[in-house]
Amino acid sequence: MTKRDLVVKISAETGLIQTEVASIVQKTLDYIADELAAGRDIELRNFGVFEIRVRKGRKGRNPKVPQITVPIPERKVVKFRAGKELKDRVASLKID
Numbered sequence: 001m002t003k004r005d006l007v008v009k010i011s012a013e014t015g016l017i018q019t020e021v022a023s024i025v026q027k028t029l030d031y032i033a034d035e036l037a038a039g040r041d042i043e044l045r046n047f048g049v050f051e052i053r054v055r056k057g058r059k060g061r062n063p064k065v066p067q068i069t070v071p072i073p074e075r076k077v078v079k080f081r082a083g084k085e086l087k088d089r090v091a092s093l094k095i096d
Contacts, residue, residue, distance in 0.1 A: 003029075036078055046085040053079045 007025055011018045032042050032050065042050040057074040082090070 039076075044083070046083050048080055048082045048086055051079045051081065053077055 003022075003025060007018055007022045010016070010025070011021045014021070035042050036050060036052060039052055041052065053076070055075050055077050058072050059069040060072045061069055
């Protein structure tokens, strides 16, 4: 599902104009990104938590020249941890 698909579904369900829904969806995503960029976690009850984590630095290797190691510095990454309700809904999926 794309952002556009989400906008179309919400618009059809609520009766709001797609441009208004698109603006609301974009503002929501912008606020989430702003909070994460400021180093703060986002908790959406029954959905999940977006957290900032620090990935430790390590040494990497080029597969073509394995004898040479390359330092990979530590960095901050966004981690998503699903909430209970989301986990339960995903767990109920039928596997083919």
